[in-house]
Amino acid sequence: MAFPLQGDDAARHTPPTPIPDPYWVAFSKSCAELIDIPLANNDLPTDHKWLELLSGNSLETESNQFTAPIASAYSGHQFGVWAGQLGDGRAILLGDIANQELQLKGAGKTAYSRMGDGRAVLRSSIREFLCSEAMHSLGIPTSRALAVVGSKMPVIRETRETAAVCARVAPSFVRVGHFEHFASLQNTERLKELADDLIAKHYPDCRNSKIPYLELFKSISSRNATLVAQWQAVGFCHGVLNSDNISALGLTIDYGPFGFLDQFQIDHICNHSDHSGRYAYHRQPQVMHWNMACLASAMLPLIELSHSDEEAQTLLRSALEEFPITYAAAWQKSFRDKLGLHTSEEADIELIERLLQLMHDSRVDYTTLFRSLGNIDKSTLVKDIALRDHFIDRDGIDLWLKDYLTRLAKESLGDEARRTIMNTVNPKYVLRNHLAQHAIELAQQDDFSEVHKLLNILNKPFDEQPENESYSQAPAEHLQSISVSCSS
Ligand code: AMP
Ligand code: MG
Numbered sequence: 001m002a003f004p005l006q007g008d009d010a011a012r013h014t015p016p017t018p019i020p021d022p023y024w025v026a027f028s029k030s031c032a033e034l035i036d037i038p039l040a041n042n043d044l045p046t047d048h049k050w051l052e053l054l055s056g057n058s059l060e061t062e063s064n065q066f067t068a069p070i071a072s073a074y075s076g077h078q079f080g081v082w083a084g085q086l087g088d089g090r091a092i093l094l095g096d097i098a099n100q101e102l103q104l105k106g107a108g109k110t111a112y113s114r115m116g117d118g119r120a121v122l123r124s125s126i127r128e129f130l131c132s133e134a135m136h137s138l139g140i141p142t143s144r145a146l147a148v149v150g151s152k153m154p155v156i157r158e159t160r161e162t163a164a165v166c167a168r169v170a171p172s173f174v175r176v177g178h179f180e181h182f183a184s185l186q187n188t189e190r191l192k193e194l195a196d197d198l199i200a201k202h203y204p205d206c207r208n209s210k211i212p213y214l215e216l217f218k219s220i221s222s223r224n225a226t227l228v229a230q231w232q233a234v235g236f237c238h239g240v241l242n243s244d245n246i247s248a249l250g251l252t253i254d255y256g257p258f259g260f261l262d263q264f265q266i267d268h269i270c271n272h273s274d275h276s277g278r279y280a281y282h283r284q285p286q287v288m289h290w291n292m293a294c295l296a297s298a299m300l301p302l303i304e305l306s307h308s309d310e311e312a313q314t315l316l317r318s319a320l321e322e323f324p325i326t327y328a329a330a331w332q333k334s335f336r337d338k339l340g341l342h343t344s345e346e347a348d349i350e351l352i353e354r355l356l357q358l359m360h361d362s363r364v365d366y367t368t369l370f371r372s373l374g375n376i377d378k379s380t381l382v383k384d385i386a387l388r389d390h391f392i393d394r395d396g397i398d399l400w401l402k403d404y405l406t407r408l409a410k411e412s413l414g415d416e417a418r419r420t421i422m423n424t425v426n427p428k429y430v431l432r433n434h435l436a437q438h439a440i441e442l443a444q445q446d447d448f449s450e451v452h453k454l455l456n457i458l459n460k461p462f463d464e465q466p467e468n469e470s471y472s473q474a475p476a477e478h479l480q481s482i483s484v485s486c487s488s
Helices: 029-034 049-055 122-137 176-184 188-201 204-208 212-234 281-303 309-320 322-338 348-362 366-373 386-390 394-409 415-422 433-443 449-458 466-472
Strands: 011-013 023-027 070-072 075-078 081-085 091-097 100-105 144-156 160-170
Touching (some): 049 160, 204 212, 212 309, 348 394
């Protein structure tokens, strides 16, 4: 809700730059409902001015006026290195609507564009749109996407592509990078405004704490620890966990070269440009913790307002130590749920880790494997369990299945009831790269039907949808290694 800071050092007034002849590429009915946009029978806004607004060609609809569009300044660590000032290089915050912020990504240059053109291409806009809405339907905190608007305006990346604007929605787009920005400028007054605003709007419970700013840090860190556990559980790799891409609300933001795991590989790297594997699947929790350390050091001056240097450091250091504890608890809960274990035993962790190791060794498809675990009945014989065929190490998976059946026998829920619950945590449908790629290739020829179809499928990721069975399947071999770079 409304960017908290006024003044040129924090944000610049930035009207979007128009694009020629905009058209709808995709529109999310569910996001529109969130912000109370009246829709016609075709599930597009009744008010035609929305297309002009979301393309950046106008600042008003019949019922909304966005008089103060801004781009905000932030800084950050990129790939572990301090990158200095970044800022909204191509994101323009239009303003508030129904308690959410509405932002256009790719709506032209801003004061923070540096060498960039301020634009986004159709390809990356479709990916951000579909994944934002897919993550929401998976129950994972995320910024939302309202629409993608396209134009024939050329945009040069590795090749010539066309422009698009993705309209994003979130209660706040404040990032760790906003804190780092004012900390690096040693501007404690600004840091305080930022923190006070977050507490007032999004973390009101912090006010009841003895040290509200410390509580704010703990809350942000805890949300991000839980978030990354949810990513691990669903097999999502963000791809660019730079501190400027980490939300102060614990939302998944800034979708770029992300990927859902197909074949499970613990050290899978989804971003083609991530040569060292800094943001590989198994490193995400550590890297999020590292980002929280960046936040802690940026917030240090706030704790020092009421405590000595040394006390403040000790307080933040011990708050930071809560991250791995929160993460581990959330991870264990998520994976117990994925296995249908509703009671908890110490040995469950070893059972989960053994399964992941076996999946890694045989490169088993992540989503279909977890989904199929729900089909196992307590009384089944190991030799009759179809999923064992996916593993090369037969003895290993047979022993695991035997132990799993023994463990399941201790659960009081019947097979049907357990299956129903497991099917609410193990999705059938995720945004696999090859599905997004196919939809993008058609969209690049002006056929948006596959984008719409994917949005509909991914809106109900836990439903069986027999008519869409093929969308749940692992990609064919030649589609497994689609590489996604930072270029967007
Ligand atoms: P990202 O890698 O998308 O998180 O972007 C890092 C920084 O570069 C952010 O400040 C972006 O706003 C900015 N940026 C990325 N692409 C562009 C672009 N095409 N034009 C201007 N700024 C950009
Ligand atoms: Mg970013």
